[in-house]
Amino acid sequence: MKKKSIFLVFGIVLLVFPHILLGLVQTKLLFMINLVLIYSILTISMNFLLAYTGQLSLGHGAFMAVGAYSSTIFTQTLGLPLPFSIILAGMVTGLAGYLIGLPALRLKGHYLAIMTLCFGIIIPEAIPLWKSVTGGFIGLESPKFHYFDFIFSYRSESTIPDGSAYYVCLIVLAAVCFFTSNLINSRTGRAFSALTGNESAAKSLGINVVRYKLLAFFYCAFFAGIAGALYAHLIGYIEPDQFNFWMSVFPLLMMFMGGVGSNAGCIIGAFVIMLLPDLVTTFVAIPNMPYILLSLSLILVLVFLPNGIVSSRPVVFISLALPENRRSE
Amino acid sequence: MSELLDIENLSLSFGGLAALQDFSMSIREKTIHALIGPNGAGKSTLFNCISCLVCPDRGKIHFKGMDLLRVPPYDIIKHGISRTYQNIVMFPGLTVEQNLMIGLHHSMKSGSLRGGLRTKFARREEKMVKEKAGAIAKDLGIAEYRYRPAVELPIGIQRLVELGRSLLASPRLLLLDEPASGLNTKEKIALAECLIKYKQKYELTLLLIEHDIDFVMGLAQEITVLNFGMKIAEGTPDQIQNNKKVVEAYLGDDDV
Numbered sequence: 085m086k087k088k089s090i091f092l093v094f095g096i097v098l099l100v101f102p103h104i105l106l107g108l109v110q111t112k113l114l115f116m117i118n119l120v121l122i123y124s125i126l127t128i129s130m131n132f133l134l135a136y137t138g139q140l141s142l143g144h145g146a147f148m149a150v151g152a153y154s155s156t157i158f159t160q161t162l163g164l165p166l167p168f169s170i171i172l173a174g175m176v177t178g179l180a181g182y183l184i185g186l187p188a189l190r191l192k193g194h195y196l197a198i199m200t201l202c203f204g205i206i207i208p209e210a211i212p213l214w215k216s217v218t219g220g221f222i223g224l225e226s227p228k229f230h231y232f233d234f235i236f237s238y239r240s241e242s243t244i245p246d247g248s249a250y251y252v253c254l255i256v257l258a259a260v261c262f263f264t265s266n267l268i269n270s271r272t273g274r275a276f277s278a279l280t281g282n283e284s285a286a287k288s289l290g291i292n293v294v295r296y297k298l299l300a301f302f303y304c305a306f307f308a309g310i311a312g313a314l315y316a317h318l319i320g321y322i323e324p325d326q327f328n329f330w331m332s333v334f335p336l337l338m339m340f341m342g343g344v345g346s347n348a349g350c351i352i353g354a355f356v357i358m359l360l361p362d363l364v365t366t367f368v369a370i371p372n373m374p375y376i377l378l379s380l381s382l383i384l385v386l387v388f389l390p391n392g393i394v395s396s397r398p399v400v401f402i403s404l405a406l407p408e409n410r411r412s413e
Numbered sequence: 414m415s416e417l418l419d420i421e422n423l424s425l426s427f428g429g430l431a432a433l434q435d436f437s438m439s440i441r442e443k444t445i446h447a448l449i450g451p452n453g454a455g456k457s458t459l460f461n462c463i464s465c466l467v468c469p470d471r472g473k474i475h476f477k478g479m480d481l482l483r484v485p486p487y488d489i490i491k492h493g494i495s496r497t498y499q500n501i502v503m504f505p506g507l508t509v510e511q512n513l514m515i516g517l518h519h520s521m522k523s524g525s526l527r528g529g530l531r532t533k534f535a536r537r538e539e540k541m542v543k544e545k546a547g548a549i550a551k552d553l554g555i556a557e558y559r560y561r562p563a564v565e566l567p568i569g570i571q572r573l574v575e576l577g578r579s580l581l582a583s584p585r586l587l588l589l590d591e592p593a594s595g596l597n598t599k600e601k602i603a604l605a606e607c608l609i610k611y612k613q614k615y616e617l618t619l620l621l622i623e624h625d626i627d628f629v630m631g632l633a634q635e636i637t638v639l640n641f642g643m644k645i646a647e648g649t650p651d652q653i654q655n656n657k658k659v660v661e662a663y664l665g666d667d668d669v
Contacts, residue, residue, distance in 0.1 A: 263529040270528025270535060271521045274507065278515050281504035288464045289582070290490040290519030299525055 102250045106236070114246050115318075120358045121253035122314050125260050127335040127342070127350035129307035132264055135345040136273065137300040138280040139188070140197040143204030145331030147305050149211060151177045151312025152322050153218055156226040159317075161217075166227065166317065170256075173313040174306045181305020185298040204332045211324040223323030226316040249318045256314060260307055261347045267303070276300060341382055343392020352393050356381075417442040417586055417618050418463070423472030425458060425642075432458040433469065433642040440586070440635075445612060445619045447633035449626070449653075451662060455642040456622045457499055460588050463620075464496055465489050476586070490519050493585035497575045497592060499622070503563040509574050510559045513546035516581030549577045553607070568595040572604070580611060589621040593628050601625065605632050630654065638662065 105114045126144055133139050154176040158169035184203055188196050212220045228245035229252050236247035267273055278286040279293050287293055316322045334357060342353025360381070361374035368374075389395050418440040425433045432455045440446045448456050461467045463474060465486040474481040476492060484492060495516070504512055521542060523535040550556045553573045558566055563574055572592060579587060592608075593601045605628065612619055623629045629636065630650045638646040638653060640662045646653055653659055 266531045267525060267529040270525075270531075270539065271518060271523055272525040272528045274504075274511055274515050275518060277507050277511075278504045278518075281506075282502045284466045284486075285498060285502040287466065287486040288489065288496055289515055289578070290487050291515075292485075292487045303525070 098254060102236075102247050106247065111246065114250060116358060116362065118246060118249050118253050118318050119315075120354045121250070121257050122311050122318065123334060123338060123358060124351040124354040125253075125257055125311040125314070126308055127338040127354050128260055128264060128347055129304050129311065130335045131339050131344060131347070131350050132307065133300060133304040134339070136268055136276045136280070137297065139297075139300070140193075141200040141304065142197050142332055142336070143184075143200035143202070143207075144308050144335050145327045145329065146204045146207035147177050147181065147308030148312035148315060148331055149207050149324075149327035150180050150305075151309030152226075152316035152327070153211065153224070153312075154309070155313030156224045156316045156322055157217060159227050160224060166229065166231075170310060170313040170317075174310040177309020177312065178302045178306035181301040181303075181308075182298055184305070185301030188301065189294060189297060201332070204329065208324050208327045211327075218324075221324060223321055225321045226319070228320050229317055245320075246318075249314075253314055253318070256310060257351075260310070264307075265347060272296070272299070337382060339392075341385055341393060343389075343394035346392070346394050349392045349394035356393065415442055416440065417477065418620070419473075419475040420459075420463075421473040421475075423459070423462060423469050423474065425462065425467065425469040431642050433462070433472075436472070436639070436642065436644055438637050438644065438647065440618060440620055442618055443612070443616055444634045445608070445621070445632055446635045446637065447629045448620065448622045448637050448639060449624070449629055450639035450645075454639040456639055457590060458642075459639070460496060460590055460622065463588060464494065487519075490582050490584070493583075494588065495579040495582040495584040495586075496588035497572075497579050497590055499590040499594070501568065501571045501575050503566075503571050503574065505562075505564050507563060508560050509550065509555065509563045509566070509570075510543065510546050512563045512574055513550060513578050513581060514542050516578035517542045517545060519582065545581060546577075549581055553577050569597075569600050572596065576607075580615070583615065584617065586618045586620065589619060589623075591622055591624065593623055593625050601628055608632065 101117075102114055105111075105117070126148060129147075130141055130144050133141050151173045155169045155173035158164045158172055159166060162169075164172065184200070188199060191199055211218045218224065229248040230245060232248040232251045233244050235251075236244045268276075275286070275291045275296050278289060278291055279296055283293055315326075319326075335354075338353035338357045339350055340353070341356050342351065343349025357378065360378050364374040364377050368377075385393060416439045420436065420438050423433050423436045424431070436455070436459065448459065450456055458467065462469050463481070465481065465484060468482065476494065479492065481489070481492075504515065507515075521538055523532070523538050527535040547556065547559065550559050553576065555570055555573050555577070558570055558574075563571065566574070572595070576589075576592065589608075593604055596604060608619065609632070611617060621629075621633070633650060636646075636648065636650055636653045637644060638656070638659050645658045645662060646656045648656070
């Protein structure tokens with residue numbers, strides 16, 4: 085009962101949120117919130133791989149890039165409708181993840197992380213080389229979201245796509261949370277835990293270790309690809325430079341800031357990492373201060389809350405409303 | 414009684430060390446067969462060969478007349494062989510119930526898509542598997558620990574969870590690697606009773622490795638003794654106890 089009411093309040097706040105922001109003429113903030121939602125999906129994808137199969141990916145920016153470019157090309161050159169092309173972009177990225185998973189089967193731990201890191205470097209560098217499809221260094225223009233424009237019709241034209249994007253991102257994030265938390269508590273999730281715990285014992289229990297490892301890579305890349313597609317359609321254009329190394333590092337920081345192993349933690353982490361620097365800038369005028377403070381606060385979190393912000397008492401209350409990935413009764 | 418498992422001239426060496434040399438044995442259906450021998454005799458290696466985790470250099474293993482060495486390791490359980498480990502394997506992050514449920518993994522049908530979307534089929538299957546796990550937990554007397562993280566529990570309980578997990582796979586042949594180690598006398602007696610009960614209930618064939626001679630003598634119908642990867646004796650508990658070679662292997666040959 086209590087949980088239901090928290091959920092209801094939380095839902096209403098999420099739905100009217102953009103209107104309040106726009107009422108305050110904070111259009112930039114709404115854009116930032118959309119980015120937070122997209123980064124949440126990306127972080128959940130990274131967390132999925134780390135927390136349940138024990139594999140760290142340092143190349144999520146590359147998955148984002150594949151998703152963003154695929155979806156843009158599908159809509160612009162093939163003329164596919166947006167929702168369809170986003171899902172298709174996820175599939176293409178998932179396939180890329182599957183292919184990355186093949187050499188990754190031979191690598192473990194740090195070595196695997198370094199391999200994904202290399203992949204994260206290769207893709208953004210390779211994109212401009214395929215100029216005829218990717219538009220080279222100039223990039224491509226990507227259509228924006230207009231599905232929920234009617235809700236914002238009282239506003240000026242310029243803010244409408246961001247408002248629409250907000251609801252689209254929210255729906256996708258909710259779907260990703262729903263899917264991952266179900267998956268973890270299903271037969272597949274148990275198989276992931278088993279092969280992380282002891283590979284040969286997992287085999288003896290009938291778990292096809294190779295298949296499940298590749299499956300984990302597929303889903304992880306699929307979610308990251310979806311995030312990439314949303315990103316392309318939010319910004320309205322894509323260029324190789326957007327998918328630099330920082331795009332792989334941000335979800336990593338967000339995951340540890342919020343709490344590894346928890347969807348709620350990933351979302352909270354994304355909020356803090358994306359919005360804290362802006363918040364700091366409004367109070368402190370020293371130019372490099374925001375990122376120094378951000379990094380310092382992450383160090384403090386790692387030392388005092390090793391399980392992330394989500395493990396602190398006041399946050400537990402809020403995160404009650406979010407689908408939780410922790411396996412407990 | 415027919416032979417369930419037939420091992421012929423199995424040889425395996427790691428570098429220069431011969432873990433198994435020309436080893437042959439057969440296990441009759443519905444018996445309790447024990448494998449004993451000093452440390453490093455190759456007992457666990459033999460278990461790993463039977464579960465296809467390591468591939469022998471030479472030799473054959475037939476199970477129900479089927480060539481076992483051609484089966485991929487993750488299909489072994491489908492054919493009816495499940496096992497436990499010398500160093501208990503409890504999967505971290507999972508509760509006792511979830512650890513038990515993994516024993517039914519191979520018999521479940523819902524894949525990642527049905528699991529992720531929580532379809533009606535997946536929910537129904539999950540419920541059914543949970544009930545089966547609950548039933549075996551109750552039977553083994555570990556129902557009260559069902560929702561506890563398995564790795565935090567005492568060794569005795571973990572051994573039972575592992576036994577329950579391998580029983581849930583409804584095997585024909587159950588391989589137990591030192592099931593009684595780390596247990597006190599009372600727990601050992603309970604385990605022996607439990608094994609006899611399940612053997613009859615599910616018509617199991619048991620192959621067990623054990624160091625506790627009293628435990629083995631009381632339980633096994635047939636004993637094979639291994640030393641330096643070679644079979645040195647085979648027979649009923651009485652025959653083994655009076656075998657000169659066995660006494661030598663255990664106590665040293667310059668014994669009076």
